[in-house]
Amino acid sequence: MTIWAIRTLWILGALALIAEMFLLANPRYRVPAPSEWETFEARRFSIRKPKRFRAGDVQFGRLFALPDLALASDDVGFYRGRRTGFEVYFRPLLDTSNPLNQLTLQNNPNVQVDFAALMRKRHDERIAALRDDPSYVNFRELKRSLVTVRGVRGIRSDYEYVLPHPIPLFNMPVHGYVFTALLSEREVIHIHAYCPTSSYDAYQQVFDQMLGTLTLKKEGGAP
Numbered sequence: 001m002t003i004w005a006i007r008t009l010w011i012l013g014a015l016a017l018i019a020e021m022f023l024l025a026n027p028r029y030r031v032p033a034p035s036e037w038e039t040f041e042a043r044r045f046s047i048r049k050p051k052r053f054r055a056g057d058v059q060f061g062r063l064f065a066l067p068d069l070a071l072a073s074d075d076v077g078f079y080r081g082r083r084t085g086f087e088v089y090f091r092p093l094l095d096t097s098n099p100l101n102q103l104t105l106q107n108n109p110n111v112q113v114d115f116a117a118l119m120r121k122r123h124d125e126r127i128a129a130l131r132d133d134p135s136y137v138n139f140r141e142l143k144r145s146l147v148t149v150r151g152v153r154g155i156r157s158d159y160e161y162v163l164p165h166p167i168p169l170f171n172m173p174v175h176g177y178v179f180t181a182l183l184s185e186r187e188v189i190h191i192h193a194y195c196p197t198s199s200y201d202a203y204q205q206v207f208d209q210m211l212g213t214l215t216l217k218k219e220g221g222a223p
Contacts, residue, residue: 031205044074044090048213050206053078058087078210083163083172084203086210089126089190093118093182115182122188123155123180130178136161137171147179149211154181160197173197183216 032050040049049055058077077087093115131139139161147156156179163172176194183189191211195203 031202031209037209040076040078042074042076042088043217045076045088045214045216047078047088047210047215049078049086049210050080053080053086058089083174084195084199085193086207087190087192088214089192090183091122091188091190093122093184093186093188113185115185119180119182119188120155122190123157123178126178126180126190126192127157127159130159130161135163137164138162149179149181152181154179156180175200179211 032052036051037048038051040047040055042055055076055078058075075087075089077085079085127141130136131141133139139159142158142160144155144157147154156177158175158177160173160175163174165171173196174194175197176192179191181189191214193203193207193211
């Protein structure tokens, strides 16, 4: 085989690899039809999800969680590959790593607790966990707002980061949000949803539908 033929094959192979990587990095996505959804029953909640979203252990904060944010079996994530997910977390409202907090409330039942401030603190910890995670390259919080979801008031932070690739040309911008709301005087819920920025408009509709069908079970302390 001549040098020219070898170079031609090498160039064609490189172009094929680039095309494949481009397709993987920019998958086309549409909102699933009603027949492509299913109900998932977790211990604390039920939810409707696309059949292509696989349920599993949560991934967010696995390595950088604070002591009182240890992963619990009640937490469930729904994933479509590495770049797209919808995760549900339950966390204590108070800092359970400090027993003095519990003693203070037990010994002083009339103490006024600023639940809104505690909710903001839990929300800030979620955002800090993302920001400190080295796999979330160039993480930045885009905006923060108070929103109401199905009658429940909470905090939502939209963010972006870059999912790195060995070839920088194929780094993947990712857009997501974290929503935090009070469930009771003892607990908050976090919703963490994310996907490639280029597909966010389609996935936003999917996330909204999933969130709209999330139903807490009675033993889960529904509001």
